[in-house]
Amino acid sequence: MTNIKRITVWGRVTKCAHRCRYCLQGDQSQPGLQWEDYTQTVEKYVKWGNQNGMAIGFELASNYDLTIDQYKWYLEMTRKCGKLSDSLLMGGMKMRNEAEMFDWLAQRKELGLKKVIFSMSGTAQFHDAMNRRKGDLEYLLGAQRAAFALGLNVEQRIFITKENINSIEQLCDDLDAIGKPQRRSVYPLHFRGNARELEDIRIDENDVKQIPAGVMRYMMPEELLSERQWADRLASCDEKNPDNIGMFVYFEPENIKSILSADCSEVVETRKEAVKAEYEKLPCLAELCERYADRNSKKVHEGKNKVAGLWFERYTEDPKNRITPYASELLHAFYPTERVSKFEQTR
Numbered sequence: 001m002t003n004i005k006r007i008t009v010w011g012r013v014t015k016c017a018h019r020c021r022y023c024l025q026g027d028q029s030q031p032g033l034q035w036e037d038y039t040q041t042v043e044k045y046v047k048w049g050n051q052n053g054m055a056i057g058f059e060l061a062s063n064y065d066l067t068i069d070q071y072k073w074y075l076e077m078t079r080k081c082g083k084l085s086d087s088l089l090m091g092g093m094k095m096r097n098e099a100e101m102f103d104w105l106a107q108r109k110e111l112g113l114k115k116v117i118f119s120m121s122g123t124a125q126f127h128d129a130m131n132r133r134k135g136d137l138e139y140l141l142g143a144q145r146a147a148f149a150l151g152l153n154v155e156q157r158i159f160i161t162k163e164n165i166n167s168i169e170q171l172c173d174d175l176d177a178i179g180k181p182q183r184r185s186v187y188p189l190h191f192r193g194n195a196r197e198l199e200d201i202r203i204d205e206n207d208v209k210q211i212p213a214g215v216m217r218y219m220m221p222e223e224l225l226s227e228r229q230w231a232d233r234l235a236s237c238d239e240k241n242p243d244n245i246g247m248f249v250y251f252e253p254e255n256i257k258s259i260l261s262a263d264c265s266e267v268v269e270t271r272k273e274a275v276k277a278e279y280e281k282l283p284c285l286a287e288l289c290e291r292y293a294d295r296n297s298k299k300v301h302e303g304k305n306k307v308a309g310l311w312f313e314r315y316t317e318d319p320k321n322r323i324t325p326y327a328s329e330l331l332h333a334f335y336p337t338e339r340v341s342k343f344e345q346t347r
């Protein structure tokens with residue numbers, strides 16, 4: 001019996017200043033939502049969730065380049081959702097010099113910011129090309145210096161591809177020279193959104209053997225398996241799809257006015273039933289593996305959830321499955337909170 005345990009309200013409200021080649025969210029050129037429409041909608045759903053015992057979360061995609069008033073709203077709303085957010089993702093912001101970034105971070109630290117998270121894709125030669133912004137790595141290093149100077153916790157996420165395997169150690173040395181991060185992780189690319197165009201540079205079984213020890217210490221070697229190795233491991237697994245899942249409600253410029261004027265219970269109930277009906281048809285992991293794994297693929301995915309998501313995406317694209325328009329909610333449902341947090345805890 002499927003239970004929807006959490007609803008995430010998702011809307012692209014801030015404009016991303018990047019066009020990353022690996023962006024999971026795909027095309028970032030579409031117009032976003034008006035801030036007032038977005039905040040009213042989130043407020044309405046958070047209030048409804050609190051009154052009806054439903055956990056509500058929200059995502060601002062694409063980035064957190066918020067004015068100070070917007071940031072105050074954001075903090076207050078995360079508090080109302082039951083978990084005050086004290087970290088910020090630093091991708092997609094407009095460029096600021098180090099002094100400007102120091103001030104920007106200092107103002108937010110005063111309000112409660114404790115941690116900043118930076119994503120990078122190698123030394124400047126690789127990173128700037130991946131993020132399609134000249135000087136971006138230099139800007140991110142300056143932003144991290146500012147964060148360290150303010151005593152903020154810094155998390156560093158680095159993407160590894162066939163093209164940058166031998167340059168990541170240099171990036172790690174450059175990063176070590178500016179401060180000690182709270183956490184540093186190195187990952188293969190995701191498989192979704194624009195990253196699908198980059199499958200040619202996804203690391204494979206042979207590349208894994210070439211990763212220097214100084215980089216591997218930031219990875220999870222036991223989770224770095226190729227698709228065919230994952231298929232061998234998961235073909236006979238008896239894992240059932242979890243009963244408790246999360247659901248997304250997407251706000252787009254085309255639907256926000258109608259969602260805003262509609263009754264929350266009605267919107268949620270209609271979507272909930274549709275998502276549950278789709279989810280209950282979803283094959284278990286072993287069957288997804290049997291039907292959608294590419295048993296010849298030597299390309300590497302980090303973690304069971306990633307490869308399961310890849311097979312799930314193929315399932316949603318298979319015309320035989322006649323997925324309804326709720327497929328996108330389902331994609332997120334396939335990363336149920338329990339599974340994701342279990343994976344995250346192992347990091």
Ligand code: SF4
Pocket residue numbers: 016017018019020022023024025028062063091092093
């Ligand atoms: S900064 Fe983030 S949202 Fe913007 S293009 Fe890059 S990956 Fe996508």
